[in-house]
Structure formats: C-alpha cells, structure tokens
Amino acid sequence: MAPHNIRWGIMATGKIANVFVKDLLINPNLRGVSDISHSVVAVSSSSSKDRAEKFISSVGISTHCTAYGSYNDLVADANVDVIYVATPHSHHFQNVMLALEAGKHVLCEKAFTVNAAQTKILCETAKKKNLFLMEAVWTRYLPISIQVRELIKSGEIGEVLRVIADTSFGDPVEEAWGTDHRMVKMDLAGGCLLDLGIYSLTWVFQALYHTLPRNQRKPPSAVAAHMTLYHLTGADEATTMLLSFPTSTPSNSAHPGQSQGVAMTHLRVSTDPDQKNTAGPAVRIQGTKGEIQLYGHSFRPGSYRIIYNEEGKEVKEVQCPIPANGHGMFFEADEVARCLCDKKLESESMPWEESIVVMEAMDEVRRQGGLIYPEKIESTVYPLQV
Incomplete structure (x- = not known):
C-alpha cells in the first residue's frame, strides 16, 4: 500500500x-x-x-x-x-x-x-x-520526549514532584540583537519568554500535566514570575517562572499535595556555555525514586540519564540521536x-486545551513582569x- x-x-x-x-x-x-x-x-x-x-x-x-x-x-x-x-x-x-x-x-x-x-x-x-x-x-514529538513521558507514567522514578528546565543562550544582547532583531523587537512580540521560555514550560507541562490521564489534568494552581526587561526595547531578556500544580504524577496517593515546576530562560547567560554539556543537564525531572536528567538543548536533548535513590541501582544512560541527519522536525x-x-x-x-493552558500561564507571567x-x-x- x-x-x-x-x-x-x-x-x-x-x-x-x-x-x-x-x-x-x-x-x-x-x-x-x-x-x-x-x-x-x-x-x-x-x-x-x-x-x-x-x-x-x-x-x-x-x-x-x-x-x-x-x-x-x-x-x-x-x-x-x-x-x-x-x-x-x-x-x-x-x-x-x-x-x-x-x-x-x-x-x-x-x-x-x-x-x-x-x-x-x-x-x-x-x-x-x-x-x-x-x-x-x-x-514533544521527539523520541526522547516520548520515552521520558512513558518512564514517568510507568513510575520509573516514582512520583514526580519537581521539574527544573532552562533554555538560555548567552549573547551580548546589544551587539547581537540591537533593537530591530525579532528576538527583542516589541512589534514582533520579541523577548525570550515566547521564543525560548516555551521550551522550558514544555518540559514542565510534559512531566507534571501531560503524563496524567486527560480527565485528571489540572492547570497550575499558582504561577509566580520574575522578569527583566531589555532596556533598549522593553522586551524580556530574562524570565524565571515557578508553577505549582495541584497534583503530582503518576499518582498522588502516597504524597497528596502539589508538584512544582521551575522554568527559566535568559538571553545573557547560557544553559550550556561550552556546548559540551559540562554545565550539566538542561532539564531535571525529580521523583520520589530518583530523577531523569536531559542533556543538550532543552528543545532537542540528545541523551538522558536516570539516577536512582536505591542503593546499588546503577545509573542508566540513554543516547537518542535524530535519525537521517535530520533536525527532528x-x-x-x-x-x-x-x-x-x-x-x-x-x-x-x-x-488545544493544553496549548490554551500554557498560553494562560504565559499571560500571567507577562502580567507579573509588566510585559505588554x-x-x-x-x-x-x-x-x-x-
């Protein structure tokens, strides 16, 4: 066929x-x-x-x-x-x-x-x-993302209670972006939140929201944000978000209460300064039995490690290359x-519902940061x- x-x-x-x-x-x-x-x-x-x-x-x-x-x-x-x-x-x-x-x-x-x-x-x-x-x-459609979501749902690292994700590129903003580049231009909805911060939020939502059955997913119960605005245009050059979710995954029966996500993005400092993963993982997904660490850019991690709490249980390292020399799109x-x-x-x-919930979170982040x-x-x- x-x-x-x-x-x-x-x-x-x-x-x-x-x-x-x-x-x-x-x-x-x-x-x-x-x-x-x-x-x-x-x-x-x-x-x-x-x-x-x-x-x-x-x-x-x-x-x-x-x-x-x-x-x-x-x-x-x-x-x-x-x-x-x-x-x-x-x-x-x-x-x-x-x-x-x-x-x-x-x-x-x-x-x-x-x-x-x-x-x-x-x-x-x-x-x-x-x-x-x-x-x-x-x-979300990369094989590494699918694998990580399945690991969370299967309880491999227990209940996931915290996710820390960073998507940052260290650039001399004035020289690299000036005032007319789309990354900092207000007329083009510039700034790091919508362009880069969305990837940090993607990992927070993948782990703490999307892994739940659809009828159990609940939007963040609280969102707090700090934002630094670029002095030449007013777009955000640094944004850090803390989101609390009313449930944890894969089950909140053992530890009823909230889980937390920390999503970061910055234009002046880098997640991976030497481009060799020396600085450590871009994403950490932390559960009651261990954690999953993702290496490489948060938008396209190349590998992950599973580190367990249990004594004597060896660290698992998994490589996830993109086939056919593709980018992954x-x-x-x-x-x-x-x-x-x-x-x-x-x-x-x-x-659609999840896209809306993520956009609502970014609306609240912009409100707190004064980005209009x-x-x-x-x-x-x-x-x-x-």
Missing part, C-alpha cells in the same frame, strides 16, 4: 521554515516511517514572489512547487492540504485565521499566539470549520499527516493589519 502523501504549503521563508522544509524533504523510510510521506507544493513570502522562488531553490525542493508573493494566494491554492505557519509570533493569530477561513488545515509555530484569548479563538474557529490545527511544539510533520489521515482535528500529544505588547499584536480582531 502506497504511503499517504500530505501536500504542504509554507507560509514565510525565514530560518525556522528553512529547517522545517529540509526535514520534510528527508525520505521518511530513513526514520522507519512507511505509512505517510510529505511534499512541499507551495511557498509564500509576504514580501515578494522572488523571495519565495529563492527559498525553493536554496532548500532543494526538486518537485514542482509554486512560489507566491502573498499569503492570500498561498491559502487559495487548491493543491495545498495543510499550511505551515512560520511567521513571527506577533502575526500568528492573523495568519492562522487567514488559513482557517480559506479552509486549510494548519500547523502553527510556537508560541501559538501572543495571548490565550487569541489561541482560544483559533481553536474555536478550527472546530467550527472542522479543520485540523496544531501548535508546532516539535520537542519531521516527527511533528508525521503527526500532522497521521492526524489528517485519521480525520482528527487535534493531536493528542499537543491538544502593542495593542494590534494583542488584539483578537480579525482581519487586522499588523
């Missing part, structure tokens, strides 16, 4: 789109996938058709692929099954609404939107129109393809020129 092919339209031609498309072009057989396949049939730049054509050439799309100079033309293409939205966070709400209103399924880069109110409207619109929609939190694309084949509107690994983006970016009005 031939694999089911999904035809992608790519909205935007920046760095993340480049990485995603290159992963899509890798033969699925090289990662043991034979039921689905991917093809890129259209690419759009908001600035010019020429830019889209250069993107198609540079990433090596060899099959027929149409270049567009407007997003309106992209979402109107009848050959496109699903749109990958790779624009800045500031534009996600408007861009996803455009695709949904045109009847297209959507995979939208994280952070899903700027605020929870926008995310709720996108999910309501997708449900109303019977369309698939997913936030592209690609880390093809795993989330495979999930989209399978959901479309099964006529699902959402992914069980990144359901321009009114047009925060708006739930559609259509609106941003």
Whole structure:
C-alpha cells in the first residue's frame, strides 16, 4: 500500500521554515516511517514572489512547487492540504485565521499566539470549520520526549514532584540583537519568554500535566514570575517562572499535595556555555525514586540519564540521536499527516486545551513582569493589519 502523501504549503521563508522544509524533504523510510510521506507544493513570502522562488531553490525542493508573493494566494491554492505557519509570533493569530477561513488545515509555530484569548479563538474557529490545527511544539514529538513521558507514567522514578528546565543562550544582547532583531523587537512580540521560555514550560507541562490521564489534568494552581526587561526595547531578556500544580504524577496517593515546576530562560547567560554539556543537564525531572536528567538543548536533548535513590541501582544512560541527519522536525510533520489521515482535528500529544493552558500561564507571567505588547499584536480582531 502506497504511503499517504500530505501536500504542504509554507507560509514565510525565514530560518525556522528553512529547517522545517529540509526535514520534510528527508525520505521518511530513513526514520522507519512507511505509512505517510510529505511534499512541499507551495511557498509564500509576504514580501515578494522572488523571495519565495529563492527559498525553493536554496532548500532543494526538486518537485514542482509554486512560489507566491502573498499569503492570500498561498491559502487559495487548491493543491495545498495543510499550511505551515512560520511567521513571527506577533502575526500568528492573523495568519492562522487567514488559513482557517480559506479552509486549510494548519500547523502553527510556537508560541501559538501572543495571548490565550487569541489561541482560544483559533481553536474555536478550527472546530467550527472542522479543520485540523496544531501548535508546532516539535520537542514533544521527539523520541526522547516520548520515552521520558512513558518512564514517568510507568513510575520509573516514582512520583514526580519537581521539574527544573532552562533554555538560555548567552549573547551580548546589544551587539547581537540591537533593537530591530525579532528576538527583542516589541512589534514582533520579541523577548525570550515566547521564543525560548516555551521550551522550558514544555518540559514542565510534559512531566507534571501531560503524563496524567486527560480527565485528571489540572492547570497550575499558582504561577509566580520574575522578569527583566531589555532596556533598549522593553522586551524580556530574562524570565524565571515557578508553577505549582495541584497534583503530582503518576499518582498522588502516597504524597497528596502539589508538584512544582521551575522554568527559566535568559538571553545573557547560557544553559550550556561550552556546548559540551559540562554545565550539566538542561532539564531535571525529580521523583520520589530518583530523577531523569536531559542533556543538550532543552528543545532537542540528545541523551538522558536516570539516577536512582536505591542503593546499588546503577545509573542508566540513554543516547537518542535524530535519525537521517535530520533536525527532528519531521516527527511533528508525521503527526500532522497521521492526524489528517485519521480525520482528527487535534493531536493528542499537543491538544488545544493544553496549548490554551500554557498560553494562560504565559499571560500571567507577562502580567507579573509588566510585559505588554502593542495593542494590534494583542488584539483578537480579525482581519487586522499588523
């Protein structure tokens, strides 16, 4: 039986789109996938058709692929099954609404939107129109993430009571980012929270929320945050979050009470200064019987260790390389393809409800830190020129 092919339209031609498309072009057989396949049939730049054509050439799309100079033309293409939205966070709400209103399924880069109110409207619109929609939190679909979630659910390290996760890059911010780079520009919803902090929160939620049966998941009972704003633009350059959850995993019967997550992100100091894991794990998942430590960047850890409390029980070390020299984004694309084949509107690994809960947590973090983006970016009005 031939694999089911999904035809992608790519909205935007920046760095993340480049990485995603290159992963899509890798033969699925090289990662043991034979039921689905991917093809890129259209690419759009908001600035010019020429830019889209250069993107198609540079990433090596060899099959027929149409270049567009407007997003309106992209979402109107009848050959496109699903749109990958790779624009800045500031534009996600408007861009996803455009695709949904045109009847297209959507995979939208994280952070899903700027605020929870926008995310709720996108999910309501997708449900109303019977369309698939997913936030592209690609880390959740990596084999290492799936393994760690299964270890937690099986009780390998007992009840998980605390998660500490850091996603930080040490840069001379003034020289590296200035005032116009998207990482620090308020008009593009810049700052480390939405771009990097989402990965730290991903591990907190994967371990302390998602591992529970769906009917037992409860949002954080308390969120506390400290934020440092970049003096040149007002975007956040450092954010630390403490989240308390009303339950622990996999069972709260032995120790009824809360579990805690510490999620950190910073633009001036690095999780891994020498890029050799000398500084230790980026993520620590701590349970009553031991802990799981993840090494490498939090968004794409390469290995993990299990350290047990029990005397004489040896440390387990597991390597989890990405197959076929890929970046790892093809795993989330495979999930989209399978959901479309099964006529699902959402992914069980990144359901709408959970995207909303995470966005609500980030709303509270921004409220406490005094981080407010321009009114047009925060708006739930559609259509609106941003």
